[in-house]
Structures are given as structure tokens and as C-alpha cells.
Amino acid sequence: MRNILFKIFIILFGFTASCYGQDFATLWQGHYSYNNVVDAVSGDNKIYAAADNAIFQYDTLTNQITTITTIDGLSGQQITTIYYSEIYQYLIIGYETGLIEIYSETDDEVLSIVDILEKQNITPVNKRINHFYEYDGLIYISTDYGISIYDLERLEFGDTYFLGNGGTQISVEQTAILNDEIYAACLNNNGIKKADLTNPNLIDFQQWQTIISGNYYTMSTLNNKIYSVRSNRVLYEIDGTVNTVATLPSLPLDAEVTDSNLMFAMPNMVDIYNANLQLVNSFQPNSDFDTNFRAVTISNNDVYIGTSKLGVLKVDINAAETYSEILPNGPLFNNVFRLNSETASVWATFGDYDTTTNPYPLRSRGLNYYRNEQWKTIPYDSLFEAKNLSKISINPFDGRQVFISATHSGLLELNNFDPTVLYNQNNSGLEPLGASSIRITDTEFDREGLLWSVSSRIESPLKSYDPANGNWQSYSFSSLIEDPDDEDGFFAIEIDNNGTKWIGSYDNGLIAFNENISNDPLRNITGEAQNLLPFTRVISLGLDNNQQLWVGTTKGLRVLYNTAGFYDNPNATLNQIVILEDGIPKELLENQIITDIEIDGSNNKWIGTFDSGVFYFSPDGQNTIYHFTTDNSPLPTNRINDISIDPNNGFIYIATTKGLLSFKAGGSTPQETLEDAFAYPNPVRPEYNVLGFNNLNDINKGIKVSGLTERVNIKITDIEGNLVAEAQSNVNLRSSSANYNFAIDGGTAIWNGKNLGNSVVRSGVYLIMISDLDSFETKVIKVLIVR
Structure with missing residues (x-):
């Protein structure tokens, strides 16, 4: 009945949270970081660990790790605490915003509970969920406004208690229940408050008794006694009277009672006490596992410690600090600043800079690459102290050579995934702002293999570097920018087929530079007269396949349609894209950053x-x-x-x-020839269930033809030569609203298995005949369909 009720709630109230588990799970993949664990709980031979905004489950019997992320229905917001109910097999997740989510272990469904999040009479900054405590089928929710009660059987809220004087909102860190009395650990000198659970009027703050003043961070029950830690780090035992038990090394970030053990996780230590409050063991970080502790739980005599950098550390409760790491594979951090997936590896960096290209505070972080479905880390200590790594450029003539701008330190070169050299003012043509800060924000290779970079707030911000011979060239912008130190920088660079470097700037609009132009090689577009909004920063650029430049600003989108004729037109302007929305003309992405x-x-x-x-x-x-x-x-x-x-x-x-x-x-870049063109799946078996659908955007269905050239015509016939379907590049577009049965997306075509009469084809052999419209190259592929 509980499972049925949970599903009814999902259907009626949690559809948004669960729908992309149905619609998008096969199209999306999450690459979350699990290094920073904020909470960990145990139950039923499993450990659940909450990272910043995703969760992983560790099976203590099989050692299998599974993840629960936004792909499965989580919100992606900042998690603050989790709790596992063994009775209901629910994982309950609390968030910074007041959102609560319940993950049903039996149904693999997520129910979002937004009552606190949307509560109008609670200040948003007070909605943080601090702790869950289960008692008699109810969850007592400790928050920054007080206590709320949630019924796990009925999946609905009960009363809310505002415990401050006059019924004001005060922060409750944790609650615990003993002998039908509820105890609350409160901050802001509100002490420990106690009330009788049989009292039907606990919403009245006067029914709550303050048994001791001060700031209290934990509340636990063990061996029929209450234990709480005060801001002075003293652990108190409450059993009719208040007694001092111990003084902890620091304030705990987590306090848990599991398997008759009371545990405290502190940044540099985990202490575990038995039922008699005797210290069983203490664990500390060491040189091999240099991290801060965040949370702790126990299962089957093993201690699981949530950390700030290493996921979860596992250690025997009676052993020394012989840790083993437990965490899913993922990148170092969730805040990925720049990406590059142009080759067989996906590169990710985590440095950044602000809206004025200021890199401070400096980021001393490693970098990641994703290869063969595994994330690999290159640690910071092997990167020549390169700080604020950002833009990634891969040599088009040597995919093993990677250059990464370090927006403070210079330009980092890697070969075969190994850091090789850091270019700076001492060994290259790069120039610093001041003594040492090299503000490289973007890099781009041209068609000749030269690497171009832009650096902010120096007289010659544009540099070229030839990896083949090591030559550097610098280009001054002094004819356009009188005082570069007063200008706040450059954000993006794109290079067109004519060798023109297009640069997005903070104060000077869209800049164009072409060293091969003898007359006025440096120009810019700025201001309303040229249709670039005033005081608008150009922060992103994209050069499309027709050599049209798409310009992203802090106020919207513009397009330069004729980049080839830019230097021949003294009055070149940018254009906005006007679309019809409900029959009304509207600028596309107006006022968007x-x-x-x-x-x-x-x-x-x-x-x-x-x-x-x-x-x-x-x-x-x-x-x-x-x-x-x-x-x-x-x-x-x-x-x-x-x-x-x-x-x-x-x-x-x-x-x-x-x-x-x-x-x-599902699309791909067109190839030079049809040599490697192929169709898949082949054969098309009944269990594939790929035939007859109407949405060509779902790439998990349909028959794909990959490895196409830029301009092709494709005919599909049966074995007798009867035309079944036909598509042509730039005509039958997969993105079209025409609902084609057969369409092309770059170097990939997709067919839904329907014929010209809109019926699903019969079993048999079908011929896919591809013709390149420019080179007249042809290729024929056979596909077997079994229905």
C-alpha cells in the first residue's frame, strides 16, 4: 500500500521531478563530482552518501556503486542532509532551499516535496533543512526556522513548531526523542528546548521548556540518555540532570547514532563512542588521505567517513587508519568552467575569472579529461603551479597536443596527457599585467596551425604561437585602445576562413583584426549606430558553417552575416534575429546574457x-x-x-x-569522403523497437546512417528497386518541423523505417544508396530489417 500511495503522489504531485526519468534518461548522462560528501547514512547493507547535489549508494555486500542524480529526478540543488528510513525504504534528502525529496528504494522514483520551499510566511534564508529524525512513522525536520513534522505513511505534512519567544523563527540544528519527550538543539543562545509529545498544543511556543541556555549543535539518543554538544565543544549528557561527559577537539559537523555507537565527525577527526560512552576509536586524515572529514556512519563494523575531497573513506572500526576510497568516477568539481570535446577525450577545467577578466581569487586546481568512459585527473602539483586553468585548445594537426590558458599564470602545454611546459613572460612572447599576472582568457587555432591568444589589459593583447617552430608574434591594439590598463579585457576569439580574428571585448565591442590587411587591419563594431547595444560586453562568439559570426552579448544576440566583406564595408553592422511569437515580431534572446x-x-x-x-x-x-x-x-x-x-x-x-x-x-560533423559510411543497427531486430516512431530527435530509435559527407542525396529502396524513402542534405533537416520520416543532421542521417506511404516497412533487405552531390562519389549499404 505504501508503494501504491507513493506512486499516486508521484503521478499527482511529483510528475515534474520524475518525468525525465522516463523521457530523458536514455538521452542524458550526468558527470557529477562526488568528491565533496556533505552527509552519509547507513541502512540495509547499503551506504548512502550525499555529495553537493548528487547521491551515490554503496552496497556493502557486493561493493557495487550506483548513483542518483538529476537524471533520476533529483533537483540538482545544494544538499544539506540525508536520512534513510529502513521501515519505509525511503531515502529522505534535505536541501539548502527547504526542498525535500524522497527517493523510494523499491520504486526508483523521486517525490519532490515543496511545501517548505514555497511557504510564504518563512523567510527564504531560514528554510535550510538541517536534520531528519524518525519516530513512530513521523519525520521531525530540523530547520533554520524551527521544526516541521512529515508523515511517512500518509506522505503529508503535520504541524510546524516555531520555538522562539513569541513564536518567532529560530534555528534548530537537530532533534531527538526519548520517553515521549522531544529535545531540540538550538542556536542563537536559544539553548536546548524540551516538550512533551503527548501535549496536543505544541504549536504554542510556551509549551516548550528551555532546560539549558547556549548554542547547541547536536542532539542524540543513546542507551536511554540524551547527548548534545555545545558551542564550547563540550559533550553533555542529559538524564534528569545535565552532566559534562567530554570535550571534543572541535565542533562536530555531523553526529550520528548507529549500531549502538555515538559518532562525531569533525574536520580533522572522527570519534566513536560505545553505548557506555567509552571512546572506541578515533580516526584522522593522514598524508595519503589528506582531506577534511564531513560525516560518519557505521555498517557491519566498518566505519564510513564522508570527506571534502576523497568521497567516502572506509575503515574497520577497530583498525588503524588504513582507509580505502569509495566514490563513483567523476570530475574534480561540479563547477566546470571550460570544456573541449573535439577529440576522443573530453577536457574540463575549473579555473575562472570575473566579468572584468579578473582571476582573483586564484584557483589552484587540477584538471580532468574523460576518456574510454572514465574521468582521469591531472593534479595541480604536476601543472607547474598554473592557476585558473580555463580555455582548452587542441592542435588540429596533432590531437595529442593540448594548450590550456591559465588566466594568471600563462599558457600550459600538454602532450599525450602529460604537462610539458608552462609558457609565461620568462620563456615566451607572453606579457604580464604588472609583475606576473598574464590574463589569457581565450585561445584558438587557425587553419595554418598557429595558436592565437588574447590577453587583457596590455598594449599587445593578441599573440600568435607556432608549435612547429616555437615562434611568437605580438600585435598591438594601441590604434584602437589608448590606455590598455584602463580597459577591462577580452572574452572570446574566433578565426574565420579569411584569417580574420574576431574578438569579443568588454569596452570596445566586437573587434576584428587581420594582419594580412594592409589598410586598417584593426577595426571594431560598437554602439547603437552599428546595432551593438551601448555599454554591452561581447562575451561569446560562434562562427557557423556559412562563415556567419554569431555574437553573444550581455544584452542579447547579434549576427554579422558577411564576414568575408567586412573590410570592404566601412559601415558594417550587426543584425538581430526577429522571430514571430504568437504572431508578434520579437527579437530572439532579447536581453539574455x-x-x-x-x-x-x-x-x-x-x-x-x-x-x-x-x-x-x-x-x-x-x-x-x-x-x-x-x-x-x-x-x-x-x-x-x-x-x-x-x-x-x-x-x-x-x-x-x-x-x-x-x-x-545524434548528429555529427560531415566527413571528407563516404569511405567510412555505415548504417546501424544492422540487422534491425524486432527487440530493437526502432521502427515507426515520428520523433527523429530521439536517437535511441530509428536507423542511422553515419559517416556522410557535407552534401549528399540518399535513396532507400527495397530489394526490387522500389523507392522507399529519400533525403538530401540541407533540405530534409532533422530539426525541421515538417516531421520527415528520413532526414539528415550533418554527417548522420536517421530513418524511422516508414515508407513514402507513411507505413512501417516489411521485413526484408533494403538498399541505402548514397551520392555525394559535389564529388559524385557513391556508396551502397545493405540493411536487413526483421519485424
Whole structure:
């Protein structure tokens, strides 16, 4: 009955939280960091550990690790505490915002409870969930406003207690119940409060007794006694009287009672006491496991310690500090700043800079790459102290050579995943601002293999570097910028087929530079006269397959359609894209902060925003294919840092401030020849269930033809030569609203298995005949369909 009730609540109230478990789980993949564990609990031969905004489960019998993320229905917000109910087999998750989620272990479903989150009479800063305590089928929720009660049997809220004088909101850290009396550990000198659970009027603050003053952080029951830690680090025993038991080394971040043990997790120590309050063991970080402790729990005589950098450490309760690490594979941090998925590896960096390209506070962080479905870490101590690693550029003539801008330290070169050299003012043409801060914000390779970089607030901000011979060149912007030290920097660089470097700036709009132009090689577009909004920063650029420059600003989107003729036009202007919304003309992405622009193999546009998620537009921007937000997708936040497209398989990697995800878009970059073109699945078996669907955007269905060139015509016939389906590049677009049965997305075509009469084809052999419209190259592929 509980499972049935849970499913009814999911259907009626939790549809948004659970729907992308149904619709998107096969299209999305989460790449969350599990290093920083905020809480850990045990139950039924399992350990649950909550990282910042995702959870992993460790089976203590099989050692298997599984994850629960936004892909499964979690909100992606900041988790503060978790609790596992063995009776109901629910994992209860509390958040900074007051949101509560219940994960049903039996149903693999997530129910979102928004009552506290949406409560109007509670100040938003007071809605933080601090602790859960289960008693007689009820969960007592300790919050920054007081205590609320939730019925796990009926899945509904009960009373809320405001315990402060006059019924005001006060912070309750933890609660515990003993002999039908509830005890609350309170902050702000509100002490320990106690009340009789049989009293029907506990919503009256006067029914609560303050038994001792001060600030209290924990509340636990063990061996028919109450234990609490005060701000002076003293552990008190409450048994009719208040007695001092011990003084802890520091204030605990977590206090748990499991298997008749009272445990305290402190930043540099975990103490475990038995039922008689005798110290069983203490654990500390060591040189091999250098981290802070955050949480602790016990299962089957093993201690599991949640840490700030190493996930969960496992150790025998009676052993010395012989730890083993437990955590899912993932990147170092959730706040991924820059991505690059152009090759077989996905690179991720975690340095950043502010809106004026200021890198402070400096980030001394390692970097990650994702290869063969595993995240690998290159630690900071092997990176030549390169701080604030950001933009990643891969040598197009040598995919093993990677350059990463360090927005303070210079330019880092890696070869075969090994850091090789850090270029700075001492060994290269790079120049610092002041004594040592080299403000490189973006880099880009041109068609000749030169690496171009832009550095902020110096006279010659544009540099080129030739990896083949080590030559550096510098280019001054003094004809445009009189006092570079007063200018606040550059954000992005793109290079077109004519060698023009397009640069987005803070104060000087869109800058163009081409060293091959003899007359006025440095120009810019700025101000309302050229349709670039005044006082607008150009922070992102994207050059599409037609050499049209898409310009992202802090006030919206602009397009320079004729980049080739820019230097021939003294009055070049940018254009906004006007769309019809309910028949009313409207500027596309008006007033949006555009953080990134990426172009896929079909010339569609992927656009990241500061607070509105990700947009996926048709080549001209007139049709919105997708608009992903936290409301309709697994995105943990609508703030997008970066987007990168894998050209081989069409995976879209999306970096947010709260986690990295990938989306299976299914397109790919066109190839030079048809030599490697192939169809899959082949044969198409009945169990694949890929035939007859109408949505070509679901790449888990349909028959795909990959390895296509840029302009092809494809005909599908049966074995007797009867035409079944036909598609042509740039005509039958997968992103079209025409509901094609057969369409092309860059280097990949997808067919839903229907014929020209819109009926699903019969079993048999079908011929896929591909013709390149430019080179006249052809290829024929046979596909067997079994229904």
C-alpha cells in the first residue's frame, strides 16, 4: 500500500521531478563530482552518501556503486542532509532551499516535496533543512526556522513548531526523542528546548521548556540518555540532570547514532563512542588521505567517513587508519568552467575569472579529461603551479597536443596527457599585467596551425604561437585602445576562413583584426549606430558553417552575416534575429546574457545563457528545437558556463555551475569522403523497437546512417528497386518541423523505417544508396530489417 500511495503522489504531485526519468534518461548522462560528501547514512547493507547535489549508494555486500542524480529526478540543488528510513525504504534528502525529496528504494522514483520551499510566511534564508529524525512513522525536520513534522505513511505534512519567544523563527540544528519527550538543539543562545509529545498544543511556543541556555549543535539518543554538544565543544549528557561527559577537539559537523555507537565527525577527526560512552576509536586524515572529514556512519563494523575531497573513506572500526576510497568516477568539481570535446577525450577545467577578466581569487586546481568512459585527473602539483586553468585548445594537426590558458599564470602545454611546459613572460612572447599576472582568457587555432591568444589589459593583447617552430608574434591594439590598463579585457576569439580574428571585448565591442590587411587591419563594431547595444560586453562568439559570426552579448544576440566583406564595408553592422511569437515580431534572446555559442554539423546553434538554460536553434535561428531548463530537463541549474560538441557522435557536453551533463543529440560533423559510411543497427531486430516512431530527435530509435559527407542525396529502396524513402542534405533537416520520416543532421542521417506511404516497412533487405552531390562519389549499404 505504501508503494501504491507513493506512486499516486508521484503521478499527482511529483510528475515534474520524475518525468525525465522516463523521457530523458536514455538521452542524458550526468558527470557529477562526488568528491565533496556533505552527509552519509547507513541502512540495509547499503551506504548512502550525499555529495553537493548528487547521491551515490554503496552496497556493502557486493561493493557495487550506483548513483542518483538529476537524471533520476533529483533537483540538482545544494544538499544539506540525508536520512534513510529502513521501515519505509525511503531515502529522505534535505536541501539548502527547504526542498525535500524522497527517493523510494523499491520504486526508483523521486517525490519532490515543496511545501517548505514555497511557504510564504518563512523567510527564504531560514528554510535550510538541517536534520531528519524518525519516530513512530513521523519525520521531525530540523530547520533554520524551527521544526516541521512529515508523515511517512500518509506522505503529508503535520504541524510546524516555531520555538522562539513569541513564536518567532529560530534555528534548530537537530532533534531527538526519548520517553515521549522531544529535545531540540538550538542556536542563537536559544539553548536546548524540551516538550512533551503527548501535549496536543505544541504549536504554542510556551509549551516548550528551555532546560539549558547556549548554542547547541547536536542532539542524540543513546542507551536511554540524551547527548548534545555545545558551542564550547563540550559533550553533555542529559538524564534528569545535565552532566559534562567530554570535550571534543572541535565542533562536530555531523553526529550520528548507529549500531549502538555515538559518532562525531569533525574536520580533522572522527570519534566513536560505545553505548557506555567509552571512546572506541578515533580516526584522522593522514598524508595519503589528506582531506577534511564531513560525516560518519557505521555498517557491519566498518566505519564510513564522508570527506571534502576523497568521497567516502572506509575503515574497520577497530583498525588503524588504513582507509580505502569509495566514490563513483567523476570530475574534480561540479563547477566546470571550460570544456573541449573535439577529440576522443573530453577536457574540463575549473579555473575562472570575473566579468572584468579578473582571476582573483586564484584557483589552484587540477584538471580532468574523460576518456574510454572514465574521468582521469591531472593534479595541480604536476601543472607547474598554473592557476585558473580555463580555455582548452587542441592542435588540429596533432590531437595529442593540448594548450590550456591559465588566466594568471600563462599558457600550459600538454602532450599525450602529460604537462610539458608552462609558457609565461620568462620563456615566451607572453606579457604580464604588472609583475606576473598574464590574463589569457581565450585561445584558438587557425587553419595554418598557429595558436592565437588574447590577453587583457596590455598594449599587445593578441599573440600568435607556432608549435612547429616555437615562434611568437605580438600585435598591438594601441590604434584602437589608448590606455590598455584602463580597459577591462577580452572574452572570446574566433578565426574565420579569411584569417580574420574576431574578438569579443568588454569596452570596445566586437573587434576584428587581420594582419594580412594592409589598410586598417584593426577595426571594431560598437554602439547603437552599428546595432551593438551601448555599454554591452561581447562575451561569446560562434562562427557557423556559412562563415556567419554569431555574437553573444550581455544584452542579447547579434549576427554579422558577411564576414568575408567586412573590410570592404566601412559601415558594417550587426543584425538581430526577429522571430514571430504568437504572431508578434520579437527579437530572439532579447536581453539574455549569452555565455556560449556552438555550431553543430548541421549548422544548428547551441546557445548557453547566464540564467535561462540552453537553447538549440535551427541554422537561421527561426525555429527552437530544444530549450533545456531545470524545469524540463536534468540540468541542475540554468546558469551555463560552456558547451562543447563531440563532432564524431553529436554528444553535447554542457558545463554548468552545478555539474556537467551530456546530451545525445545524434548528429555529427560531415566527413571528407563516404569511405567510412555505415548504417546501424544492422540487422534491425524486432527487440530493437526502432521502427515507426515520428520523433527523429530521439536517437535511441530509428536507423542511422553515419559517416556522410557535407552534401549528399540518399535513396532507400527495397530489394526490387522500389523507392522507399529519400533525403538530401540541407533540405530534409532533422530539426525541421515538417516531421520527415528520413532526414539528415550533418554527417548522420536517421530513418524511422516508414515508407513514402507513411507505413512501417516489411521485413526484408533494403538498399541505402548514397551520392555525394559535389564529388559524385557513391556508396551502397545493405540493411536487413526483421519485424
